[in-house]
Amino acid sequence: MATQTKTRHISHSRVSEFLRCPKKYHFHYRLQIPPAFMPSALIFGIAVHEAIALYQQRRLEGSRTSEEDMLETFCRRWDSEELPVRYGKNEDEKSLFEKAEGIVRAYLEDPCEAGEPLAVEEKINVRLRKDLPPLRGRIDLLERTGEGDAVLTDFKTASSRRSQDPGQLVLYREALRLLGYPGAGKARLRCVVLLKTKKPGVEVQQLEAGTGELEKLMSLYRETWEAIESGASYPRPDWHCQGCQWSHVCDQG
């Protein structure tokens, strides 16, 4: 019988996974059962993210990055994947590499910089509220504009131009405020969407969070944390099951 692992921290990805399907959370985080495969969209997003992170890291250090360096980073991450990649409809390795090239070129043409970089891929581990365990995460990019305003950016790979949810950045802004980053409490939030569309491209979305959004998220996190602590592991079967990496051990798969 698999041993259960208890967690003492919370993260945006864990909460999202539990809300999508508590049973999947159970297999992944409590029992730590290895997934059966890697969805191509996931490994593509991770590898593109690493290429962009290289660009930002070099920028922080005051140097530049070439297209070749970024594509090499993409390929290195892709090649290091040990799980078999499961491709989507009309996709294969070649077509995805071409999309990665298109995204990197579009990004280098316009890297959508908001100001001077202050932090890149910065790990955070901070207790946002007394009744929650520490929030762990990693911010993609924090910049300061010429006017002295802070701008917090998340990079996301997407296959369409749909609007991105500001929730994760609202939490990270609060975390940075508590950690004492100057001006972080009023940071503007934006998502740079790396479009995996037929013609790859880059789109900047300014994200607005309504009044009370942070407290709404805190309530949701509190309820979810209580459910996680209670050991809830019921299945929530829906269309996600066909792409579920744990369907091989789930009786709903």
Ligand code: SF4
């Ligand atoms: S197959 Fe469906 S019900 Fe089972 S763990 Fe995956 S998403 Fe949840």
